[in-house]
Amino acid sequence: MPLRMIPGIFLALALLAVQPLLHAETAEQKGRAIAAESIARDSGWGDMEADMQMILRNQQGEESLREIRMQSLEQANDGDKSLTVFDKPLDVNGTAFLSFSHALGADDQWLYLPALKRVKRISSRNKSGPFMGSEFAYEDLSSFEIEKYNYKYLRDEQISGVDCFVVEQYPVDKNSGYTRRVVWNDKAEYRVQRIEFYDRKNSLLKTLDYSGYRQYLGKYWRPDRMDVVNHQTGKSTELRWTNYRFGNGLSDADFNKNSLKRAR
Amino acid sequence: MAVPLPKSVTPPAGSSCDRIPKLIFARALTLALLLFPAVGAADNRLETSGKAGIELRLFPQSPQFAGQYDTANLSGFIEPQFFYSWNDEADYVKFIPYLRWDQHDRERRHGDIRQLTWSHVGEGWEVHSGISKVFWGVAEFQHLVDTINQTDGVEDVDGEDKLGQPMVHLSLARSWGILDLFALPGFRERTFPGADGRLRSGLVVDTDQAAYESAAGDSHLDLAARWSRTLGDYDIGLHWFRGTNREPLLRAGTDTGGNPVLTPYYEQINQFGMDLQATLDDWLWKLELRWRDGQDDPFWALQGGFEYTLYGIAESDTDLGLLLEYGWDERGRDATAQVQNDLFFGTRLVLNDADGSELLAGIGYDLDYHSHSLQVEASRRLGSGWKASLDLRLFSGDEANDPISALRRDDHLQLTLERYF
Numbered sequence: 186m187p188l189r190m191i192p193g194i195f196l197a198l199a200l201l202a203v204q205p206l207l208h209a210e211t212a213e214q215k216g217r218a219i220a221a222e223s224i225a226r227d228s229g230w231g232d233m234e235a236d237m238q239m240i241l242r243n244q245q246g247e248e249s250l251r252e253i254r255m256q257s258l259e260q261a262n263d264g265d266k267s268l269t270v271f272d273k274p275l276d277v278n279g280t281a282f283l284s285f286s287h288a289l290g291a292d293d294q295w296l297y298l299p300a301l302k303r304v305k306r307i308s309s310r311n312k313s314g315p316f317m318g319s320e321f322a323y324e325d326l327s328s329f330e331i332e333k334y335n336y337k338y339l340r341d342e343q344i345s346g347v348d349c350f351v352v353e354q355y356p357v358d359k360n361s362g363y364t365r366r367v368v369w370n371d372k373a374e375y376r377v378q379r380i381e382f383y384d385r386k387n388s389l390l391k392t393l394d395y396s397g398y399r400q401y402l403g404k405y406w407r408p409d410r411m412d413v414v415n416h417q418t419g420k421s422t423e424l425r426w427t428n429y430r431f432g433n434g435l436s437d438a439d440f441n442k443n444s445l446k447r448a449r
Numbered sequence: 450m451a452v453p454l455p456k457s458v459t460p461p462a463g464s465s466c467d468r469i470p471k472l473i474f475a476r477a478l479t480l481a482l483l484l485f486p487a488v489g490a491a492d493n494r495l496e497t498s499g500k501a502g503i504e505l506r507l508f509p510q511s512p513q514f515a516g517q518y519d520t521a522n523l524s525g526f527i528e529p530q531f532f533y534s535w536n537d538e539a540d541y542v543k544f545i546p547y548l549r550w551d552q553h554d555r556e557r558r559h560g561d562i563r564q565l566t567w568s569h570v571g572e573g574w575e576v577h578s579g580i581s582k583v584f585w586g587v588a589e590f591q592h593l594v595d596t597i598n599q600t601d602g603v604e605d606v607d608g609e610d611k612l613g614q615p616m617v618h619l620s621l622a623r624s625w626g627i628l629d630l631f632a633l634p635g636f637r638e639r640t641f642p643g644a645d646g647r648l649r650s651g652l653v654v655d656t657d658q659a660a661y662e663s664a665a666g667d668s669h670l671d672l673a674a675r676w677s678r679t680l681g682d683y684d685i686g687l688h689w690f691r692g693t694n695r696e697p698l699l700r701a702g703t704d705t706g707g708n709p710v711l712t713p714y715y716e717q718i719n720q721f722g723m724d725l726q727a728t729l730d731d732w733l734w735k736l737e738l739r740w741r742d743g744q745d746d747p748f749w750a751l752q753g754g755f756e757y758t759l760y761g762i763a764e765s766d767t768d769l770g771l772l773l774e775y776g777w778d779e780r781g782r783d784a785t786a787q788v789q790n791d792l793f794f795g796t797r798l799v800l801n802d803a804d805g806s807e808l809l810a811g812i813g814y815d816l817d818y819h820s821h822s823l824q825v826e827a828s829r830r831l832g833s834g835w836k837a838s839l840d841l842r843l844f845s846g847d848e849a850n851d852p853i854s855a856l857r858r859d860d861h862l863q864l865t866l867e868r869y870f
Contacts, residue, residue, distance in 0.1 A: 241803050249803045249833070273833070274805070274833060274834070275498070275833070275834050275869035275870065276805070276830060276834075276836045276867070276869050277805075278498055278869065293679070293728075301584055301609065302582045303584040303586075304584075306587075306726055306733070307728070307733075308728055308731060308732075308733060310730055310731050310758070310760060311758075313761060314760060314761065314768065315766050315802075318802050318803035318805060319803075360760075438573060438622065441622050441627070442627060442677070442679075443575060443620055443622045443627060
């Protein structure tokens, strides 16, 4: 290759690299747009009730069961309100949890302890802590808001034959237990199919797979199962959703300290 | 989940058997009969749950007072719950009877109706009628503003166990907060350990000789109101109570055999109070204030402090909570309460594991009498439906005026196994 051709090749390569930037979005913009679209497609559901069963498994295969019922109320410009009642394990039967989540800043949370008939305001600071001893952290189960992460589109990829966008998400909250999450959204409906979580040391911590999606009210998709495996401990949690019910006529009045004390 | 310390309880002793007042049985029966027609409704349902347990207490030291049992005590309890609803759960009945058997202490062998209520829920209001329990307050080491229910003093030294209180309770939830209004017909006497029991005062309390300031005795109609509201990170409550003081004055007397005893005297009081919690990130700041006017001079009391939590210590899932509270009573050494100038330090270790393992430890130190008490509570789940707890309590105190000195030989270890159903 004649030496004088080299600058020309460099120029051509440089132009090729710059080209996408000239008429397309950055990876950050694209990642955020995908997240925004998934949120937009899941807006307007109003209120929802559902039952949840969690099966906790340790490395030895020993199982432990949790049963929970949940009500949530969509909020227009804020995180959702939710009321959760614990049925199992039996020693916490009747314990209830009220949460007003916020896109940014601390959530407002109250716990009702039925034996003492006591309502306790609790700190929502423990986002990274395990939910009821499971492999789900509290932050994994809270409502998804666009402001909670920064984004970066990585690639397109198929998982289980489904075409997906793969987007990396970086938590804004310093109390998050993760440096990043890698999220697979399917291209057809923008539903989350898989999330990989990286711990504070940026090591792969766990993988969460969503399955059994069904559509409700002709629009909103909800999974029947969420399976999370902790790669560092070998523990896993299988979460089964049943009885999704929409349009229950719930209002803000169903999410206060009185409804918390009554919850069952 | 309190870290209750033994000091927050009146340790004195009792004599005769605790009976659920006839009045309460009569009211319960009336209520049950009133509700009977509803049982036939179409969309109703009955749910049963509850718990039962056995408890072993081990005392390494011989007792301080004559008649008290030595070394070990076995006890058992059962507390089923029945829930029945109709009218799409706008109406429901909740029934929680309670029964305890005790090896040595006849006073601790007792039963109670913890709850028997009919509830009706409307738009922004609800009424609960019958026998029930209501908790007020935010602090952990002393429940200063928790006023409605009588302490079931034979159950435990921590003052957390309460007797069912007859009430009509109207609650309104509005944009300006929640307003609770109570009419409390009928009074429950505090229960005290018997002569055979440990964890009591030197003289037993003869509950058969209970006396009242009010001519209506234990039938005085007490009234109470509480307003509470959340304002951002702050939860505030204000209350007023007028009626029979749940805390008896213990007066010297003699029983039918001429032996010296203490007799409870229940005065009429007027009380205002406040509870406040600020939930600021890792910090919970707590304050309870109370003004009470009885037969003696009116006085203030307060309990306040903080709980600070370190989440996920040492890169584990374990949370470590550190608690500091101070309790003060304007009456000082003349206070009938156990807390008059006391400092409390506690720590709460929560493993966040599948077994729900927890450990709470608390120390109470009396700045006037220089006595202290220590309590460690550890618990975890065993399989599904079982829970095991271990409680250790140590007491010190040698000033006779300090109520805790009566417990100085009552250090004990308590093992509890509970079955939930």
